[in-house]
Amino acid sequence: MSNLISANLTKMRKSLCFKIYIAFAFLHGLLNTLSHYTEIRLFVTSTESRSELETLEPGLDALISRNFYTDSIMFDAAMTMIFAAAVFTGIFIGREYGDGTLRNKLIVGHGRCSLYLANLLVCAAANVTAMLLSVGTVLAVGIPIMGTTFTPGYIALCIVFMIAANIAITSLFIFGSMLITSKAASCVTLILFFFILFLFSTYIDSKLAAPEYYPDYAMTIDENGTQYIEELGSTKNPYYISGTQRKIYEFLDENLPVSQLYHMASEGEAPDSAFPLVANAAVTVLFTGAGILIFKRKNIK
Secondary structure, three states: OHHHHHHHHHHHHHOHHHHHHHHHHHHHHHHHHHHHHHHHHHHHHOOOOHHHHHOOOOOHHHHHHHHOOHHHHOOOHHHHHHHHHHHHHHHHHHHHHHOOHHHHHHHOOOOHHHHHHHHHHHHHHHHHHHHHHHHHHHHHHHHHHHOOOOOHHHHHHHHHHHHHHHHHHHHHHHHHHOOOOOHHHHHHHHHHHHHHHHHHHHHHHHHHHOOOEEEEEEEEEOOOOOEEEEEEEEEEOOOOOOHHHHHHHHHHHHHOHHHHHHHHHHHOOOOOOOHHHHHHHHHHHHHHHHHHHHHHOOOOO
């Protein structure tokens, strides 16, 4: 299988698609950082001082701290590069079918299991490299000019979870692309699959974020004619999920690979335990095993 991996790596390095992929990863990290820095400078110059902002509203300091540093954009690539990974994987594997390369490898005696694993390893390496390049660009450019509240250990921990989730999602993409012979159909299918996973993750997150009670307010006018808002109590949210259903939602929210990346991109939060790493490994093994079994029975023309 080492020969297959070496040949795939050589083919990937010479591929225009891979070069565009890497360039996109770098530009995404660079432009995202510069755009955020510009927004910060414009916001700062529109106020007299940061201390003035902190006195506007209690609890505003936490929001200011997150947005004034690199923290809020540090892991944006977690989601953006997964979308790019779907495109790259679909094109790379689609060319294996379209050029007849996959059939030729079978003719010269390579096993189907080796072919599948070689494509998985090479695509996983490409996708992880692109993600790390984008995040690394943000770190290299953003921290010197904006700083960060994250410790090096926490950043490294987040990157470990991102790599594990990225590999798990790549195994899903390989599962789909190795079973679809058309390059165009493969790309479209993987992109749609990614959006379905993303929408499912945001749906779960929104359901968990819904409050159990909604406060009731009323406008009151005192004897001096001054209007003020009075809180009358609270109303139970009929759509609030609880009990076993909530535990299931929380489990999915913490352990689905796309949900992990979504939280790191939107909130800069790493999972609280190591179990998501086990979940990512389980997803990778499950879909790789199923993909190999199906691929062995696939008729390749």
